[in-house]
Structure formats: structure tokens, C-alpha cells
Amino acid sequence: MIEMKKWLLFASAMCLVIVLAACGSNNTKNKVENTDTAPVTADGGAASSDIVITASNWKFDKKEYKIKAGETANLKLESVEGMHGIKISNTDYTIKSGGTTEVNIAEPGTYEMICSVPCGAGHVKMKTNLIVE
Numbered sequence: 001m002i003e004m005k006k007w008l009l010f011a012s013a014m015c016l017v018i019v020l021a022a023c024g025s026n027n028t029k030n031k032v033e034n035t036d037t038a039p040v041t042a043d044g045g046a047a048s049s050d051i052v053i054t055a056s057n058w059k060f061d062k063k064e065y066k067i068k069a070g071e072t073a074n075l076k077l078e079s080v081e082g083m084h085g086i087k088i089s090n091t092d093y094t095i096k097s098g099g100t101t102e103v104n105i106a107e108p109g110t111y112e113m114i115c116s117v118p119c120g121a122g123h124v125k126m127k128t129n130l131i132v133e
């Protein structure tokens with residue numbers, strides 16, 4: 001009898017997990033396709049940090065983003081409204097909408113990140129800073 005109860009408990013717990021998982025996948029269904037192909041390694045991986053920059057009309061979600069000098073960071077650009085891109089001033093780095101760029105800047109400083117796609121009225125003011133420290 002106790003065994004039976006245990007089993008029922010287990011079964012209902014599993015049902016709950018399945019329901020929760022189903023809900024979760026519905027919520028994240030809005031076209032978040034995994035474009036990251038870089039393997040995630042725990043030891044000595046290439047990237048020291050992953051930063052997501054969210055763009056909308058006509059701003060980026062933060063005034064500044066920080067990375068460490070001489071260390072590789074993955075900068076990902078997500079456009080939630082409009083079509084945008086990033087060019088990092090004084091470097092050759094660009095980030096496409098929905099894309100991830102591996103960035104490694106040796107020289108500390110403040111690098112302006114400007115929108116690289118003519119996106120409308122607020123385009124020229126659309127910029128943010130990358131702080132390399």
C-alpha cells in the first residue's frame with residue numbers, strides 16, 4: 001500500500017513537470033531561435049562573458065555594456081522592434097540583428113556602439129557605449 005502511494009506521488013509529480021515544461025516552451029516560443037553554435041565549455045572556453053544587447057526604436061536597452069580588456073566576450077544583438085545592427089566605433093566589429101559576434105578588444109576605453117542599419121527617425125541618435133576595462 002505504501003509502495004502504491006509512493007508511486008502515485010511520483011506519477012503526479014511527473015505530470016506536474018510535464019505541464020510546467022509545456023507552459024515554459026510556449027512562453028519562449030516567440031522566435032528565439034538558438035543561433036549560438038559555439039560550444040559551451042566549462043573549462044578554458046573561448047568566451048569569458050555573454051552579453052545580450054536589446055534594440056528597439058530607437059534605443060538600446062542599456063546606456064553601457066561592460067567587457068574586460070583582452071578577454072573574449074560574445075555580444076548578441078536582439079531587435080525587439082524595428083531592424084537594427086551595431087557597429088563598434090574604432091574597431092572592425094559589427095553585430096547583426098539576431099546575431100552574435102565574438103569581441104576581443106585589448107585597449108581599455110569607451111567605445112561607442114552605433115546603429116548600423118538606417119532604421120528611421122531616431123536612427124542617428126541610436127547609440128550606446130561599450131566599456132572595455
Ligand SMILES: [Cu+2]
Nearest residue numbers: 115117119123
Ligand atoms: Cu538605426
